Amino acid sequence: MTNLKSTNSKSIAVLGAGAWGTGLASIAEANGHQVSIWSRYGSETLAEVVENADAIVSAISMKGVREVATQLHGLPIPPKAVFVTVTKGLEPETISTPSQIWQETFPIHAVVVLSGPNLSKEIEMELPAATVVASRSKDAAELVQLVFSSSRFRVYTNSDPLGVELGGTLKNVIAIASGVCDGLQLGTNAKAALVTRGLTEMVRIGNFWGAKTETFYGLSGLGDLLATCNSPLSRNYQVGYQMACGKTLTEILTHLQGTAEGVNTCRVLMQRAKQRNISIPITEQVYRLLEGEVTPQQALDELMLRDIKPEYSY
Ligand SMILES: NC(=O)C1=CN([C@@H]2O[C@H](COP(=O)(O)OP(=O)(O)OC[C@H]3O[C@@H](n4cnc5c(N)ncnc54)[C@H](OP(=O)(O)O)[C@@H]3O)[C@@H](O)[C@H]2O)C=CC1
Ligand SMILES: O=C(CO)COP(=O)(O)O
Known part of the structure; x- marks a missing residue:
């Protein structure tokens, strides 16, 4: 170098x-x-x-x-x-x-x-x-x-340090969802929809926190989202992928090399979103999956069958 x-x-x-x-x-x-x-x-x-x-x-x-x-x-x-x-x-x-x-x-x-x-x-x-x-x-x-x-x-x-930091943090939850998407073999259309709607969710949470919207469209937001949601090297992606393949969270974390921060982040976000009444449907389904409340297929059905709505409602 x-x-x-x-x-x-x-x-x-x-x-x-x-x-x-x-x-x-x-x-x-x-x-x-x-x-x-x-x-x-x-x-x-x-x-x-x-x-x-x-x-x-x-x-x-x-x-x-x-x-x-x-x-x-x-x-x-x-x-x-x-x-x-x-x-x-x-x-x-x-x-x-x-x-x-x-x-x-x-x-x-x-x-x-x-x-x-x-x-x-x-x-x-x-x-x-x-x-x-x-x-x-x-x-x-x-x-x-x-x-x-x-x-x-x-x-x-x-x-915008807050926006840069939140981009890297929030994308880990969407990376878990992406791993599930690939593990269930849902296809490229589904993955594109998930990552794009995931970014919308990141912007919504980030705005509540006081971060700038444009920061999420840069390297630390969209950039990191693309890398982590598409790479088996990502530990967060691996958590979702392996859950979709039938492993339990405990089994996965026992064998995972290093830290998958998205597991903890997801729980913290749910707490914050409830307090502030922020809509975070993807994070909510990841949370329910990690808690063992839904199967990967049920989480997918819940997301697909939500009320229909306009694309933008930050
Ligand atoms: N790996 C990656 O590709 C990237 C990771 N990150 C982020 O960087 C952070 C670290 O990730 P990564 O290096 O992969 O994780 P690892 O699990 O490989 O390393 C975590 C490090 O944190 C240390 N640590 C944890 N708890 C304590 C404690 N109580 N006291 C002292 N040290 C502690 C560990 O120390 P010890 O060795 O002593 O156990 C270890 O050095 C994470 O937040 C991750 O999201 C960001 C970008 C890229
Ligand atoms: O943040 C990362 C890459 O930018 C590392 O992702 P994982 O923590 O999911 O491995």
């Missing part, structure tokens, strides 16, 4: 040695940065890894974000350090996004969201990909853009 623009070598701390943490660490390292990876089972302490960091990249799955942010809170973090969050999930208790947790814990530091169609297995193979870095701080987003940009990884900046 060739770094596009030379930037001074930065000190990058990556938290989480899972699939995406190690993938991002490799990109930054190939660009000539000093990278340290922290894992709770590793030999280096959090304090050692973040000491002098220019950027602290959190690739922790949702269930661990609050815990790690709290551990870091007591440590001397360099004031210049920018937090970068790549987690695609929602916290059940607070319905906070990961960037909201980081910003709340570190109010004076800049927080950047990195999200896009980035299946880590493809990145590992050095296949070309693009992503988005979004922040309220333009300088912070541009710093992170320089750290990760290369001839194999094209990084765009964006000023």
Whole structure:
């Protein structure tokens, strides 16, 4: 990989040695940065890894974000350090996004969201990909853009961090539904309808949250939706596909490599949608399927037989 623009070598701390943490660490390292990876089972302490960091990249799955942010809170973090969050999930208790947790814990530091169609297995193979870095701080987003940009990884900046973060998070639920669609062999028309109506649902939820509509039509929304809904490499897609093939959720999650955030996100979204009276029919059927309340075929019938209505009613 060739770094596009030379930037001074930065000190990058990556938290989480899972699939995406190690993938991002490799990109930054190939660009000539000093990278340290922290894992709770590793030999280096959090304090050692973040000491002098220019950027602290959190690739922790949702269930661990609050815990790690709290551990870091007591440590001397360099004031210049920018937090970068790549987690695609929602916290059940607070319905906070990961960037909201980081910003709340570190109010004076800049927080950047990195999200896009980035299946880590493809990145590992050095296949070309693009992503988005979004922040309220333009300088912070541009710093992170320089750290990760290369001839194999094209990084765009964006000023709607909430929209970018929600795009990556909400598409996981639609990816589960897409896996079901393919597992039931429903065909290309069905898949196109599902993904398109899924995007409408993402925009509707995102608008309630305060995100911009156009962000969902970019790489972090539609882009990630297309990647995840069409690839067996996606863990969320695999959950839906295998359920359609008759496996139970417990069986699937026991054997799944890594995290399928959509399972938890779906539950959190149902809670939020009920409180706010938001219509999320696809998410609702995915929820009922995951809870064992309907079979894949029943979920499909429920969606097809809903009241007829105009295409647009955000
Ligand atoms: N893989 C991918 O293609 C992509 C993933 N993402 C997102 O990135 C996030 C991470 O995904 P991925 O790397 O695939 O997942 P993995 O399951 O491979 O890794 C999860 C990481 O989170 C860490 N972790 C979880 N809980 C805790 C905790 N309580 N304390 C400390 N560390 C914890 C794990 O640490 P340990 O190793 O110590 O168990 C591990 O390093 C997810 O939100 C995912 O949606 C985003 C884009 C692409
Ligand atoms: O978010 C991803 C790709 O952009 C990874 O998707 P999965 O978490 O479903 O594997």
